[in-house]
Amino acid sequence: MEDFLNELNEEQRKAVLATDGPVLIIAGAGSGKTRTLTYRIAYLIKKQLAKPSEILAVTFTNKAAREMKERLTTLLGSQALPLWMGTFHSVCARILRTEAEHIGLSRNFTIYDVDDSVRALRKILSSKGLSPQKFNPKVVQSRISRLKNHFVLPENLLEQELDDEYDQIVAEVYQAYMAFLKKNEALDFDDLLIRPIQVFDDFPEIKAKYNKKFQYILVDEYQDTNHAQYLLLKRLVNERKNLCVVGDEDQSIYGWRGADIKNILNFNRDFPEARIFKLEENYRSHNNILQAANAVVRNNKSRLGKNLWTRKQDGPKIKLVVADDEADEALKVVEIIHDEMYTHKRSFKDIAILYRTNAQSRALEDQLRRNAISYTIIGGVKFYDRKEIKDVLAYLKVLVNPADSVALRRIINFPLRGVGETTVNKIERFAEMENITLFDALGRVEEVANISATMGSRVKQFYLMMKKFMELKDELNAVELASTLVSEAGIMHHYQTEYDQYESESRIENIKELFATMEQFTREREGEGRDSDLAAFLEEVSLMTDIDTWNESSNAVTLMTLHSAKGLEFPVVCITGLEMGLMPLQRTSADLKELEEERRLFYVGMTRAMESLYLTYAKYRRRYNAGTYNTPSLFLDEIPTELLEFKTRIAGTRGASRGKRKTERKAKLEAYFQNDDQNQDRSGEFFVGQKVYHETFGKGQIIQLEGSGDKMKITVHFGRDGITKKLIKKFANLTPLEEN
DNA sequence: CAGCTGTATCTTTTT
DNA sequence: GATACAGCTG
Numbered sequence: 001m002e003d004f005l006n007e008l009n010e011e012q013r014k015a016v017l018a019t020d021g022p023v024l025i026i027a028g029a030g031s032g033k034t035r036t037l038t039y040r041i042a043y044l045i046k047k048q049l050a051k052p053s054e055i056l057a058v059t060f061t062n063k064a065a066r067e068m069k070e071r072l073t074t075l076l077g078s079q080a081l082p083l084w085m086g087t088f089h090s091v092c093a094r095i096l097r098t099e100a101e102h103i104g105l106s107r108n109f110t111i112y113d114v115d116d117s118v119r120a121l122r123k124i125l126s127s128k129g130l131s132p133q134k135f136n137p138k139v140v141q142s143r144i145s146r147l148k149n150h151f152v153l154p155e156n157l158l159e160q161e162l163d164d165e166y167d168q169i170v171a172e173v174y175q176a177y178m179a180f181l182k183k184n185e186a187l188d189f190d191d192l193l194i195r196p197i198q199v200f201d202d203f204p205e206i207k208a209k210y211n212k213k214f215q216y217i218l219v220d221e222y223q224d225t226n227h228a229q230y231l232l233l234k235r236l237v238n239e240r241k242n243l244c245v246v247g248d249e250d251q252s253i254y255g256w257r258g259a260d261i262k263n264i265l266n267f268n269r270d271f272p273e274a275r276i277f278k279l280e281e282n283y284r285s286h287n288n289i290l291q292a293a294n295a296v297v298r299n300n301k302s303r304l305g306k307n308l309w310t311r312k313q314d315g316p317k318i319k320l321v322v323a324d325d326e327a328d329e330a331l332k333v334v335e336i337i338h339d340e341m342y343t344h345k346r347s348f349k350d351i352a353i354l355y356r357t358n359a360q361s362r363a364l365e366d367q368l369r370r371n372a373i374s375y376t377i378i379g380g381v382k383f384y385d386r387k388e389i390k391d392v393l394a395y396l397k398v399l400v401n402p403a404d405s406v407a408l409r410r411i412i413n414f415p416l417r418g419v420g421e422t423t424v425n426k427i428e429r430f431a432e433m434e435n436i437t438l439f440d441a442l443g444r445v446e447e448v449a450n451i452s453a454t455m456g457s458r459v460k461q462f463y464l465m466m467k468k469f470m471e472l473k474d475e476l477n478a479v480e481l482a483s484t485l486v487s488e489a490g491i492m493h494h495y496q497t498e499y500d501q502y503e504s505e506s507r508i509e510n511i512k513e514l515f516a517t518m519e520q521f522t523r524e525r526e527g528e529g530r531d532s533d534l535a536a537f538l539e540e541v542s543l544m545t546d547i548d549t550w551n552e553s554s555n556a557v558t559l560m561t562l563h564s565a566k567g568l569e570f571p572v573v574c575i576t577g578l579e580m581g582l583m584p585l586q587r588t589s590a591d592l593k594e595l596e597e598e599r600r601l602f603y604v605g606m607t608r609a610m611e612s613l614y615l616t617y618a619k620y621r622r623r624y625n626a627g628t629y630n631t632p633s634l635f636l637d638e639i640p641t642e643l644l645e646f647k648t649r650i651a652g653t654r655g656a657s658r659g660k661r662k663t664e665r666k667a668k669l670e671a672y673f674q675n676d677d678q679n680q681d682r683s684g685e686f687f688v689g690q691k692v693y694h695e696t697f698g699k700g701q702i703i704q705l706e707g708s709g710d711k712m713k714i715t716v717h718f719g720r721d722g723i724t725k726k727l728i729k730k731f732a733n734l735t736p737l738e739e740n
Numbered sequence: 741c742a743g744c745t746g747t748a749t750c751t752t753t754t755t
Numbered sequence: 756g757a758t759a760c761a762g763c764t765g
Binding site: 060061062087088089090113114189190192193254256257315348356357358359379382413416418419420421422423455471542543544546561563564585601623 | 741742743751752753754755
């Protein structure tokens with residue numbers, strides 16, 4: 001017992017030992033926050049202050065929850081398993097499923113993701129005759145989500161007179177949307193948080209049950225909780241107020257999602273008796289990295305302030321790398337990777353490449369692939385967002401919850417069975433008249449007016465097939481059910497025949513991977529003695545993010561957004577795209593609050609690095625159609641010059657600037673931009689990124705230029721055959737193609 | 741009336 | 756540079 005207390009520093013130990021009453025732990029980046037939390041839980045259990053089942057620990061991602069659970073199992077064995085650990089959303093889903101019968105909710109409710117919500121709203125808006133130009137479904141979705149995050153319900157809005165016409169309509173649509181969800185027995189992400197609050201308020205006996213159950217509550221990443229989560233916590237905490245929250249206001253990066261930094265800043269106003277501990281020793285990063293990060297975040301006004309320090313050596317300077325454009329930036333990233341591998345004996349998995357927007361990954365991917373560097377991408381098109389996965393899941397969702405019309409509409413004519421929009425609309429109108437679900441209406445298709453006999457039998461055939469599988473639901477386990485369904489419904493056949501070989505293989509591969517995940521899920525859940533049925537699996541999947549499925553052990557460079565990188569660490573980190581307009585993002589620079597969040601985001605990125613940190617930016621970058629010339633991010637100016645090394649080439653040469661003075665560096669940067677303009681304006685010449693045509697190879701794109709004049713070597717990637725060729729200008733006979 | 745083809749429209753970050 | 760939708764065709 002005491003052994004593991006010795007593994008903590010004094011402040012961490014104090015935080016672990018302060019078991020009772022409200023506790024706020026301000027934990028700087030890399031200060032051993034997870035370790036402190038884990039040991040605190042272990043301590044509670046070992047000292048028998050609480051049974052595992054009386055502890056609730058809320059983490060920010062499912063992955064964090066899984067890892068903490070593993071650590072606890074290592075410390076305590078399987079006795080720790082009954083504790084509740086998960087994200088707010090998964091914990092809420094669990095409560096709602098447990099209490100479903102008492103609160104008028106189907107146990108098999110579907111969870112709608114943003115995409116589903118937008119689909120639903122699109123339908124509602126058009127049925128109200130509102131133009132999608134003026135009332136963009138995505139905008140309306142985010143407005144409603146925002147309202148929900150602030151626990152504002154449609155009835156609160158409608159009872160007051162709203163000045164703004166737009167707000168008035170949003171309020172009406174909001175109400176219709178809630179009715180739609182109810183009819184479909186669906187909850188969206190925000191409902192998962194809101195419904196338990198309502199349940200606790202409406203059913204005191206249920207609130208009492210959970211108050212009794214959860215004697216100790218711990219919340220990680222408290223700076224990123226929103227108002228609804230705050231209200232929920234207030235209800236979950238009982239009179240003992242054993243609430244321990246851990247967070248770092250400098251790492252609050254989810255304001256746009258409704259996270260309220262005030263939750264952490266005002267914690268001791270909510271709980272005046274709260275004890276506060278500050279973890280300020282950083283165990284992760286070399287001193288240079290830490291000092292640079294500190295210097296950047298110091299420019300923020302809204303913070304509690306702390307002094308993060310380390311015993312570690314200074315380490316190498318932070319390398320600032322300038323690139324011509326995004327392809328060149330990617331090329332330089334490749335050089336960085338090579339250099340780190342050969343001169344510092346790193347492997348792929350030690351390296352992370354971070355960026356502000358997912359779209360930036362493309363250029364990086366291209367270059368990594370060409371240089372045979374294995375990589376994994378987190379985010380972007382998520383595994384569970386892939387079309388084939390969504391298709392299969394939609395089938396399963398309908399099996400579990402036939403009332404889910406969004407899923408049903410997705411599959412009713414997939415694979416194509418000749419049942420189109422018009423027919424579905426007719427049946428839907430019938431369903432509304434009869435006050436039954438769309439699915440039940442399919443079974444009575446012969447009663448629907450104006451539907452031909454052939455059409456009717458197509459619909460009926462689909463209905464009967466689904467019905468049959470619904471009956472098989474209890475006989476087969478989740479994987480058996482899913483795989484039989486997928487072949488019988490013709491999905492496998494569809495993917496085998498409708499696409500080229502490469503795509504077909506990868507899609508089928510993905511479906512198989514889904515089945516493998518299901519199997520693993522079933523095993524794990526059975527081990528814990530929890531629900532392992534299809535409904536439970538779908539719930540888990542709905543709340544899963546890319547990072548949760550990330551396999552750290554595979555040896556590959558990791559690519560992800562700065563947001564996804566929160567909570568992770570890598571020996572080598574490279575943050576790309578450090579230009580004005582991208583980092584900070586264009587629309588954020590006007591608003592000080594948003595600018596500060598961008599700065600925190602950069603801070604989060606920097607503090608992921610343990611040993612080396614590279615910062616790159618491109619002077620020119622293509623975004624949508626037009627490209628833009630960019631100036632370096634203002635955040636770069638906030639890093640003390642003596643901590644920076646200015647690199648124009650990565651390996652071999654010492655291209656580093658000796659310029660220690662800011663002005664000198666600025667002059668250098670400006671010189672770069674001058675150069676660049678000339679480069680780009682040389683009409684008739686070739687440039688990197690240019691599209692060209694070659695007699696034998698067809699259309700291609702220049703990815704590298706070496707030398708000059710007729711002897712210039714031009715490396716071109718030809719998309720058609722996916723090959724890359726190095727050509728001599730004189731002989732290649734390349735024709736430049738018009739842009740676009 | 742289903743299904744295909746071409747055009748318009750956007751791209752911040754995610755539970 | 757992918758997706759959604761309108762409009763056309765069979």
